[in-house]
Amino acid sequence: MTTEKILKKAVSEHNLTFDEVVVLLKSEDDALFKAADKVREKFKGQEVHLRGLIEFTNICKSSCKYCGLRSENKKIERYRLKSDEIIALANHGAQMGYKTIVLQGGEDVFYKADLICEIIIGIKKNDLALTLSLGERSYEDYKLFREAGADRYLIRIETTDKALYSELHPNMSFENRLRCLKDLKSLGYETGSGCLVGLPNQTVEMLAKDILFFKENNFDMIGIGPFIPHPNTPLKDYTPWTDNFKMSLKVMAITRLLLPDINIPATTAMETLNPNGRIIALQSGANVVMPNITSTEYRPKYEIYPNKICLNDTSDKCRECITKKIESIGRTVSKGYGFRK
Ligand code: 5AD
Ligand code: FES
Numbered sequence: 001m002t003t004e005k006i007l008k009k010a011v012s013e014h015n016l017t018f019d020e021v022v023v024l025l026k027s028e029d030d031a032l033f034k035a036a037d038k039v040r041e042k043f044k045g046q047e048v049h050l051r052g053l054i055e056f057t058n059i060c061k062s063s064c065k066y067c068g069l070r071s072e073n074k075k076i077e078r079y080r081l082k083s084d085e086i087i088a089l090a091n092h093g094a095q096m097g098y099k100t101i102v103l104q105g106g107e108d109v110f111y112k113a114d115l116i117c118e119i120i121i122g123i124k125k126n127d128l129a130l131t132l133s134l135g136e137r138s139y140e141d142y143k144l145f146r147e148a149g150a151d152r153y154l155i156r157i158e159t160t161d162k163a164l165y166s167e168l169h170p171n172m173s174f175e176n177r178l179r180c181l182k183d184l185k186s187l188g189y190e191t192g193s194g195c196l197v198g199l200p201n202q203t204v205e206m207l208a209k210d211i212l213f214f215k216e217n218n219f220d221m222i223g224i225g226p227f228i229p230h231p232n233t234p235l236k237d238y239t240p241w242t243d244n245f246k247m248s249l250k251v252m253a254i255t256r257l258l259l260p261d262i263n264i265p266a267t268t269a270m271e272t273l274n275p276n277g278r279i280i281a282l283q284s285g286a287n288v289v290m291p292n293i294t295s296t297e298y299r300p301k302y303e304i305y306p307n308k309i310c311l312n313d314t315s316d317k318c319r320e321c322i323t324k325k326i327e328s329i330g331r332t333v334s335k336g337y338g339f340r341k
Pocket of ligand 1: 066067068156158195196225226227228229230269304305
């Protein structure tokens with residue numbers, strides 16, 4: 001089938017075969033982005049949902065080979081915010097108009113379930129939806145977080161290729177990652193996943209499988225970002241695909257075609273590779289942006305990958321900046337919580 005026919009099918013049926021997804025990933029036809037933008041407009045409208053992101057700890061017990069926060073990286077200064085500091089940041093986020101707060105951190109065992117629950121309860125005193133992104137935890141922890149009031153949880157599968165997954169995640173298991181996603185869904189969280197694009201030995205076929213995995217599991221949110229090598233990790237010398245921004249954008253756009261009503265962020269990593277990355281993503285299927293509301297003091301320390309944007313900006317500045325950008329393309333900032341349905 002030609003790209004044109006495949007796009008027609010995707011737009012009307014929201015279903016594609018593996019081979020069809022591969023054709024789209026290999027195609028250089030910008031019609032893909034236009035199609036994804038149309039599907040976004042039809043199912044999600046012109047509203048962009050902003051989620052205020054708090055990076056509350058950069059301490060991590062894991063050693064993902066691509067990530068700057070990995071435990072073996074001794075070159076970063078580690079920090080851990082206290083519960084009242086985190087709640088104060090969330091309160092400020094609510095005052096700025098955020099309707100969702102995302103609490104993201106490394107896999108930091110210091111924050112036992114009780115402490116996380118205390119933070120959740122504090123944040124939820126505001127009129128807000130709360131998303132957690134704390135990595136792999138037990139079913140019991142996820143249940144306690146949900147009962148304390150958490151609404152959503154993000155945990156990317158990173159790659160669905162088992163061999164690649166094992167290679168990149170020493171001492172972790174793909175099965176446990178899947179278990180987390182299953183537990184979160186069964187507990188009634190709006191569940192988000194996603195993948196990295198441009199990893200060493202990753203192929204277009206693997207990315208096609210990632211996309212079909214998102215579809216099969218009907219996740220509520222999918223975050224896709226380009227892999228950006230970090231100098232203090234084992235992958236420091238690896239060079240991803242020449243146009244990894246474009247490849248990430250393709251994965252995102254196809255995801256929109258197959259899952260027309262989900263929430264898809266224009267990711268910060270995309271903006272790191274392209275100064276207009278988030279706006280381009282918003283015009284290629286995305287409907288969410290996650291501006292940072294962490295204090296400027298801590299931002300440079302949360303270095304998952306190098307050259308992250310907005311490191312010297314304040315949360316007020318980021319909110320204003322992104323609002324202007326969104327309005328400049330004829331879209332509006334939503335005043336709602338932005339649940340999937
Ligand atoms: N480049 C881009 N994204 C990265 N992440 C981790 N390390 C990198 C990197 N070097 C992403 C992972 C993780 C999310 C919080 O950040 O996909 O799920
Ligand atoms: Fe932070 Fe633009 S979003 S300065």
